[in-house]
Amino acid sequence: MLNAECLSMPSSETSPSSETRRFEAIPFKDAVAARLSFVRVSSRLTPALSSTLPALLADSPDPHSSLLLFERLATDGSAETLRLL
Numbered sequence: 001m002l003n004a005e006c007l008s009m010p011s012s013e014t015s016p017s018s019e020t021r022r023f024e025a026i027p028f029k030d031a032v033a034a035r036l037s038f039v040r041v042s043s044r045l046t047p048a049l050s051s052t053l054p055a056l057l058a059d060s061p062d063p064h065s066s067l068l069l070f071e072r073l074a075t076d077g078s079a080e081t082l083r084l085l
Contacts, residue, residue: 022054029064041071044082 028034042050053070060066074082 022058026054026058026063028067034064034067037067037071041067041074044074 023035023038024031026034038053042053045053057063057067
């Protein structure tokens, strides 16, 4: 069972409510799975990149696939890849 803490957005320089609103406005195929994926990937990113990611996903023609592929890059990529992100 998912709880509210598990689905909360990571903290960043922007207010959580504005970041949450931007993320929730993105038309994901599965919003709950997308939020979980975003939380996992954000934990591996800098706060600046994590706060920019919702805007980048919103501009994508397929935000759900983009997020899944970006999560794969961030989790399966080398340390050098993560450093460059």
